[in-house]
Amino acid sequence: MTNRLEIQDLWVSHDGQMILKGVTLTLPLGEVHALMGPNGAGKSTLGKVIAGDPTYQVEKGRILLDGEEITDLSPDERARKGLFLAFQYPVEVPGVQVANFLRLALKERLGQEPPITEFYARLKEAIELLDWDEAVLSRYLNEGFSGGEKKKNEILQLMVLRPRYAILDETDSGLDIDALKVVARGVNSMRGPAFSALVITHYQRLLNYIVPDVVHVMMNGRVVKTGGPELALELEKRGYDWLKEEVAGA
Amino acid sequence: MIDVLPTNPEELAARLSEPGWLKEARTGAQAVFEAVPWPTRKTEEWRYAAGRLKEVPFELPLALPRGRRLSRDQLPAGVKRRLAEAELAGFLVFVGADLVYAELPEELKAKGVVFTSLHQALAEHPERVEANLYKAIPARQKGDANDKLPALAAALWTHGVFLYVPAGVEIGGPLGVFHVAEPGELAIGRTLVLLDDHAQAAYIEEHLSEKPGAAVHLGMTELFLRPGARLAHANVQTLNPESHRLYRQRAVLEKDAALNDLMVNLGARFARAEVGSELVGPGADSEMLGVYFAAGDQHHDHHTLQHHVAPHAKSDVYYKGTAKDRGTIVYQGLIKLEPTAQKTDAYQTNRNLLLSREASVESVPQLEIAANDVRCSHGSSIAPIDEEQLFYLATRGIGRKGAENLLVAAFLEDVLGRIALKNLAAYLARVIEEKVRG
Ligand SMILES: Nc1ncnc2c1ncn2[C@@H]1O[C@H](COP(=O)(O)OP(=O)(O)OP(=O)(O)O)[C@@H](O)[C@H]1O
Ligand SMILES: [Mg+2]
Numbered sequence: 001m002t003n004r005l006e007i008q009d010l011w012v013s014h015d016g017q018m019i020l021k022g023v024t025l026t027l028p029l030g031e032v033h034a035l036m037g038p039n040g041a042g043k044s045t046l047g048k049v050i051a052g053d054p055t056y057q058v059e060k061g062r063i064l065l066d067g068e069e070i071t072d073l074s075p076d077e078r079a080r081k082g083l084f085l086a087f088q089y090p091v092e093v094p095g096v097q098v099a100n101f102l103r104l105a106l107k108e109r110l111g112q113e114p115p116i117t118e119f120y121a122r123l124k125e126a127i128e129l130l131d132w133d134e135a136v137l138s139r140y141l142n143e144g145f146s147g148g149e150k151k152k153n154e155i156l157q158l159m160v161l162r163p164r165y166a167i168l169d170e171t172d173s174g175l176d177i178d179a180l181k182v183v184a185r186g187v188n189s190m191r192g193p194a195f196s197a198l199v200i201t202h203y204q205r206l207l208n209y210i211v212p213d214v215v216h217v218m219m220n221g222r223v224v225k226t227g228g229p230e231l232a233l234e235l236e237k238r239g240y241d242w243l244k245e246e247v248a249g250a
Numbered sequence: 251m252i253d254v255l256p257t258n259p260e261e262l263a264a265r266l267s268e269p270g271w272l273k274e275a276r277t278g279a280q281a282v283f284e285a286v287p288w289p290t291r292k293t294e295e296w297r298y299a300a301g302r303l304k305e306v307p308f309e310l311p312l313a314l315p316r317g318r319r320l321s322r323d324q325l326p327a328g329v330k331r332r333l334a335e336a337e338l339a340g341f342l343v344f345v346g347a348d349l350v351y352a353e354l355p356e357e358l359k360a361k362g363v364v365f366t367s368l369h370q371a372l373a374e375h376p377e378r379v380e381a382n383l384y385k386a387i388p389a390r391q392k393g394d395a396n397d398k399l400p401a402l403a404a405a406l407w408t409h410g411v412f413l414y415v416p417a418g419v420e421i422g423g424p425l426g427v428f429h430v431a432e433p434g435e436l437a438i439g440r441t442l443v444l445l446d447d448h449a450q451a452a453y454i455e456e457h458l459s460e461k462p463g464a465a466v467h468l469g470m471t472e473l474f475l476r477p478g479a480r481l482a483h484a485n486v487q488t489l490n491p492e493s494h495r496l497y498r499q500r501a502v503l504e505k506d507a508a509l510n511d512l513m514v515n516l517g518a519r520f521a522r523a524e525v526g527s528e529l530v531g532p533g534a535d536s537e538m539l540g541v542y543f544a545a546g547d548q549h550h551d552h553h554t555l556q557h558h559v560a561p562h563a564k565s566d567v568y569y570k571g572t573a574k575d576r577g578t579i580v581y582q583g584l585i586k587l588e589p590t591a592q593k594t595d596a597y598q599t600n601r602n603l604l605l606s607r608e609a610s611v612e613s614v615p616q617l618e619i620a621a622n623d624v625r626c627s628h629g630s631s632i633a634p635i636d637e638e639q640l641f642y643l644a645t646r647g648i649g650r651k652g653a654e655n656l657l658v659a660a661f662l663e664d665v666l667g668r669i670a671l672k673n674l675a676a677y678l679a680r681v682i683e684e685k686v687r688g
Contacts, residue, residue, distance in 0.1 A: 055637075079648075087642065104648055104652060140660075161646060
């Protein structure tokens, strides 16, 4: 069947400036893909546009989820269809407790109040796997969280909400090595035939723990190369210049 | 707007069998009403509300007592719903100008607590009423347009509430008063609350509509807190969106008296609340909270006054609210310190959250300080709902309404948390949620 997230020739602008210039990418359900590329290549923009960020303008192209076009859906509708974005810069929401927020999010996804015991079981499981303290559940969402705690909180949400397609935008940046392992453990616990992730990262380090099936490289608003896990190792060794030349030469 | 009183105050006094001093007070108020002009845009305190004032149908017939009584079963449905959750120690229900139902435990009566209509109090405790009525809100105060409504109210009030709590008596649960507005009427009411030395009470007054249709309610509330008295006071209006509400409240706080006040505007087309505290005794403490939510074409207008006369007193205003659709909000606040008010602590904060581009807010905090050894601060803010937060919540599956509701609840959490009456706060949170989603 068509169980996959598909980006077809996506052109996106912001304030009249074209940022994505024909991105094409397919993420089949059950796979983990890495998305790499230099600063400013458009990786976060792609993630936000897939999630439905209304501040960007889709000029051309389509986004399909399991064969259904979602390009014009609101972000919450996309989320309820199984999409999730772990933000590069998670937003602080003072006054909203983590547990209350997650219960509401789950309720909106399920269309009904989640069974309370199952909800707490999910929370407990995620908290334990992430080596965290239950105290975090009564804190206000991301308010006063350290950079690393914010990233961990994104994975906590991922584990409780259980989307089918997750985009993780630099969830590894700002993490110490132990936190990195913990976050990777969280993501790996989700892996299986009914879960895919697009892992945006600058570092091979994360990919040692979350081994991708496929690696894509973005430059200047396009996916310029797709390969296996060895592509990430090559970028780690050689940087992006050779690829820039390759793209320019083509 | 009316230029002459629609009813003769002397005839009204006779009809209501009132004593001579009250008849005179009414005719005195009539003279003030006729002498001062209506507020206009040029009246500083009415800059943002004069237009709405013009729309108020003061020509509606004055609500007069008609002797209606109801059994508890016959009470209006909205009142019964509130009674089911409010856990009140006693309550009065008014429909229009009639006190239709009253309940006060014998135990409180035995302790000397008086909780009844003002006219009943005039008959049974005439000296207490005479010594206090109009003392905090006289018909004539500034001699200008600001006196127009207090003068109208002083001349023509037809019904009201009297609460007296004797020295040292503490009332366990809150006392409640429900005013059910009758469409097509101009209702003018008064509330007089007297707490003697070290008395303690909680008082909630709610104004609601059972039916659609424009009603006008003009209300004046005078609160007297003798030394050491403690009062939790709330005035809550959820009138239908065609109605008009004009309200003034003055509290007089003597030595070490403490007030936790709450003004809530959720209903009405136009609601104006002028809430003031006079701190006349050292150690007095006036906490003044406000919660409001203007939706549709609602206009909610708030004025606070923290008037410090005595030294070593404290006042803290915290007004917070939301507007959506084309709702408009006004907040004007004044901290006024007399030269005698050294060592004052006075704070004033107004925060507003806007859910739509068409909604608007005017926030005007003001200080008038004639003492030098004081701590005062004021601040105000107006912010649209945070689109980044909405997007973040949306990516988790929470739709616009759900997210707005979450953010409004988060925004109001601290002010609701400071309300002394806990289950009132829970009720308000629910009404606000309905308004966000509505
Ligand atoms: N909201 C925005 N306003 C202005 N410019 C933007 C906005 N979003 C993206 N851009 C621009 O688009 C380009 C791509 O940005 P984007 O954040 O997607 O890059 P990135 O690949 O995620 O980079 P990094 O690796 O540094 O996170 C950049 O030049 C950026 O300045
Ligand atoms: Mg980025």
